[in-house]
Amino acid sequence: MAPSRVGRLGGDTGPVGSPGQSAAGGFLVHRWHDRAVVALALAAVASGFGQFGVVAALGSVARGLGQVSHGATLADQAGLSGTVLGVGLGVIRLASLGSLVVTGLADRFGRRTMLLAAVVIGLVTTSAAALSPTFWWFVVIFAVGRPFLSAANALTQVAAAEETNSTGRARGVAVVTAGYAVGAGAVAILHSLAAGALGFRGVFALALVPLLAAPMLWRWVEEPDRFVAAGSAPRAVPVWGAVGRRYRARVLALVVLAFAVSFVTGPANSFVFLYAQDVLHQQGLVTAAMVVGAGVSGLGGLLVGRWLADRVGRRPTAVAGMVGLCLCGTLAYAGGAVSLVVGYVVGVLAGGIFAPAIGALLNEQVPTEVRASVAGWFGASGVLGAVAGLVVFGAVANGHDRFSTAAVLTFLPVVVFAAIFYLLPETLGKEPEELWGPE
Numbered sequence: 077m078a079p080s081r082v083g084r085l086g087g088d089t090g091p092v093g094s095p096g097q098s099a100a101g102g103f104l105v106h107r108w109h110d111r112a113v114v115a116l117a118l119a120a121v122a123s124g125f126g127q128f129g130v131v132a133a134l135g136s137v138a139r140g141l142g143q144v145s146h147g148a149t150l151a152d153q154a155g156l157s158g159t160v161l162g163v164g165l166g167v168i169r170l171a172s173l174g175s176l177v178v179t180g181l182a183d184r185f186g187r188r189t190m191l192l193a194a195v196v197i198g199l200v201t202t203s204a205a206a207l208s209p210t211f212w213w214f215v216v217i218f219a220v221g222r223p224f225l226s227a228a229n230a231l232t233q234v235a236a237a238e239e240t241n242s243t244g245r246a247r248g249v250a251v252v253t254a255g256y257a258v259g260a261g262a263v264a265i266l267h268s269l270a271a272g273a274l275g276f277r278g279v280f281a282l283a284l285v286p287l288l289a290a291p292m293l294w295r296w297v298e299e300p301d302r303f304v305a306a307g308s309a310p311r312a313v314p315v316w317g318a319v320g321r322r323y324r325a326r327v328l329a330l331v332v333l334a335f336a337v338s339f340v341t342g343p344a345n346s347f348v349f350l351y352a353q354d355v356l357h358q359q360g361l362v363t364a365a366m367v368v369g370a371g372v373s374g375l376g377g378l379l380v381g382r383w384l385a386d387r388v389g390r391r392p393t394a395v396a397g398m399v400g401l402c403l404c405g406t407l408a409y410a411g412g413a414v415s416l417v418v419g420y421v422v423g424v425l426a427g428g429i430f431a432p433a434i435g436a437l438l439n440e441q442v443p444t445e446v447r448a449s450v451a452g453w454f455g456a457s458g459v460l461g462a463v464a465g466l467v468v469f470g471a472v473a474n475g476h477d478r479f480s481t482a483a484v485l486t487f488l489p490v491v492v493f494a495a496i497f498y499l500l501p502e503t504l505g506k507e508p509e510e511l512w513g514p515e
Contacts, residue, residue, distance in 0.1 A: 104301040105239060105240055105241045105244070105301070106239045106240060106244075106248075107240075107244060108240055108244045108247035108248045108250075108251055109251070110239075111296055112239055112296065112297070112298045113236055113239055113240065113248050113251055113252070114251070114296070115292075115293055115296035115297045115298075116191075116232045116235050116236050116239070116248075116251075116252050116255070116297065117232070117236075117251045117252050117254065117255030118255060118289055118292070118293060118296075119191060119192075119195055119228060119232050119255070119293055119297065120228075120229060120232045120252045120253070120255035120256040120259065121255045121256070121258050121259040121262075121286065122195050122199060122228070122259060122286035122287075122289065123195065123198070123225045123226075123228040123229045123232070123256060123259065124229070124255070124256035124257065124258065124259025124260035124261075124262075124263075125259035125260070125262055125263050125282075125283065125285075125286050126198055126199050126202045126221065126225045126259075126283045126286070127202075127222070127225045127226070127229070127260070128259065128260035128263050128264060129202065129205075129263050129267075129279055129280055129283065130165070130168060130205075130218055130346075160211070161347075161350070161470055163467065163470070164211060164212070164214075164215045165342075165346050165466045165470075166462075166463040166466045166467050166470075167215050167219055168215055168218050168219045168222055169222075169342060169459050169462045169463045169466060170219075170459060170460075170463050171219035171220070171222045171223055172222050172223055172226040172455065172456075172459040173223070173456050173459050173460075174222075174223030175222075175223040175224070175226035175227040175230065175452060175455050175456070175459075176452040176453065176455065176456040177223075177452070178190060178194055178223055178224060178227035178452075179226075179227045179230045179231060179234075179448050179449070179451055179452035179455060180448060180449040180452045181448075182227075182231055182234070182448035183445060183446060183447070183448045183449050186299050186303065187231055187234060187235045187238070187299060187300060187303055187448065188235075188297050188298065188299045190227065190231060190448075191228055191231040191232065191235065191297060192290070192293060192294060192297060193224075194224040194225070194227045194228040194231065195224075195225075195228045195286075195290070195293070196287065196290055197221070197224045198221045198222075198223075198224030198225035198227075198228060199221070199225075199283050199284065199286055199287050200221075200284070200287070201217070201220050201221030201224065202218060202221035202222075202225065202280060202283045203280055203281055203282075203283040203284045204217050204221075204280075205217045205218045205221075205280045206276075206277040206278070206279075206280040206281040207277075208277075226455055226459075227452075227455075229256055230448075230451045230452065230454075230455050231448065231451070232252045232255070232256075233249055233252055233253075233435050233438075233439065233451065234439060234447055234448050234451050235297075235300055236248040236249055236251065236252045236435075237249060237435065237436065237438075237439035237440070237447075238300035238301075238302040238303060238439070238444065238447070239298070239300050239301075241507065242440075242503075242504075242505055242506055242507050243386065243505075245436045245439070245440070246381075246382045246385040246386050246390075246432040246433070246435075246436045247382050247386075247432075249431065249432050249435030249436055249439075250378040250379070250381065250382045250431065250432040250435075252435075253378060253428070253431040253432065253435065254374075254375060254378055257371065257374050257375075257424075257428075258371075259286070261367055261368075261370070261371045261374075263279065263282075264349065264363075264364075264367045265364045265367050265368065266279065266282070267279050267349075268349075268360045268361070268363040268364035268367065269360060269361070269364050302444045303444060305444075306443075306444040306445050323441065323442055325499075326441050326442075326499075326500055326501075327441070327442065327450055327453060329496050329499045329500055330438060330441065330450070330453075330454055330500070331453055331454060331457040332457070332493065332496055333398075333434075333493065333496050333497065334454045334455070334457040334458040334461060335457045335458065335460055335461035335464075336398075336461060336490050336493035336496075337398055337401065337430075337434075337458070337461065337490075338457075338458035338459070338460075338461030338462040338465065339461040339462070339464055339465035339486070339490055340401055340402055340405050340465060340486070340487045340490050341401060341405075341427070341462070341465075342461065342462025342463070342464075342465040342466050343462075343465045343466050343468075343469035343470070343482075343486060344401070344405035344408065344409075344423065344483075344487065346462075346466060347409075347469065347470075347473070347479070348408065348416075348420060349363065351409065351416070351479055352366070352416060355479065356412075356413055356416060358413055358416070362413070362417075366416075366417050366420055366421065369417070369421045370420055370421045370423075370424040371424075373421045373422065373424050373425040373428070374424040374425065374427065374428040375428065376425060376428065377397075377424065377425040377426065377427065377428020377429045377430075377431075378428040378429075378431060378432060379428075380425075380428070380429055381393055381397065381428055381429035381430065381431060381432040381433055382432045384396075384429065384433070385432045385433040385436055385504070386504070389502050389504045390433045390434075390436055390437040390440075390502060390503055390504055391433075391437070391497045391498060391500065391502050393429060393430075393432075393433035394430055394433040394434050394437060394494075394497050395494045395495075395497050395498075396426075396429060396430075397426050397427065397428075397429040397430025397431070397433065397434075398430055398490075398491075398493075398494045398497075399426075399491055399494055400422070400423070400425070400426025400429065400430070401423060401426045401427055401430060402487045402488060402490050402491045403426075403487075403488075403491075404419045404420075404422045404423030404425075404426055405419065405423055405483060405487040406419070406483045406484055406487045406488055407419035407422075407423075408420050408423060408483070409479040409480055409482065409483035410480050410483065411479075411480050436503065437500065437503055438450070438451065438454055439451070440503035440506065440507075441500065441501075441503070465486055468482075468485070468486050469482045469483075469486045470482075472485055472486070
């Protein structure tokens, strides 16, 4: 797909998104389907493949590095207790706090440089988890690569938002989100169908395969004009001081929302395959079909979410997606294969609706020179939320057949936090420069 520029941001010499458009802002922007944005989606594919392996293969990891028996508890069935798994996953999630530094450095050294470095380092390190002799060695090795893959995911969204204008931004974020979902779905399907042949070691060794795309990404990924144009501004460092007083209240609201959403999605996503394979004893083919169905519903959710975000607004779309995530997560663990499949598939639909709205809203709230740093804080808060959710969910689910109780206690109370979205300004149809003035 040949690269093409939409034109300079602003102005009204032609329809929005038409080639050759001129603008007052002076930023060259891309259409959501141009090569520069597609390249970001490919980087997100690599990030999703590397990161989601621990979720998809959690049951295999527990059985391979733990001890399975015929008892009734989760530890007997899965090989490791819910507490051990929750703490281990929590440590891996907590390691993503390192992405705050990696992501924030993109405000100093550029989106392209840090994104490509994060993808390569993250995949190489993650593949080394295939050599783990024990569960805790696995946790440590995977945790080393996690910050880089988390940073890569955040930077693809930041760059996609900066490469597009207000009418294409939700689409650009949706494309990148779809890329991450493709990578995550690929490793989930691969493990479901070939777990017996590959084992968890084979799955993690395959994290090296996406590296074959690195030379292409090097050629295709571009530095967003917004970042280049801000070159004369002081480069921020990834600390709270980089976030000016003018917009700290909004960033705090986003940080709380990131914690709340991840408190649900952390355990809901992390335990789903272990629950399917080791508690419900669902066949691998059924699990693979569930993932494929979720992929279709997720794509539908991205299309619906993009449409709603661009026509109804970022805030109401995000609220609807967040509430849907809480309710569907509860349904998935309510008990039985039917509720799992329905809850998981519809939950991915809700996540697809949520993603374009939150991605656009997050990147439209702050100016360019601190946008990556704020994305780092958003991600760091999400890490803490996921860790807290994993520990709470794992502890409650530790007894036999307690997943339903864990879901109700962990997911449903978070619904009330969706109201925080209305503390943020609606950014539909606006560029960040309109909200903050000269940068």
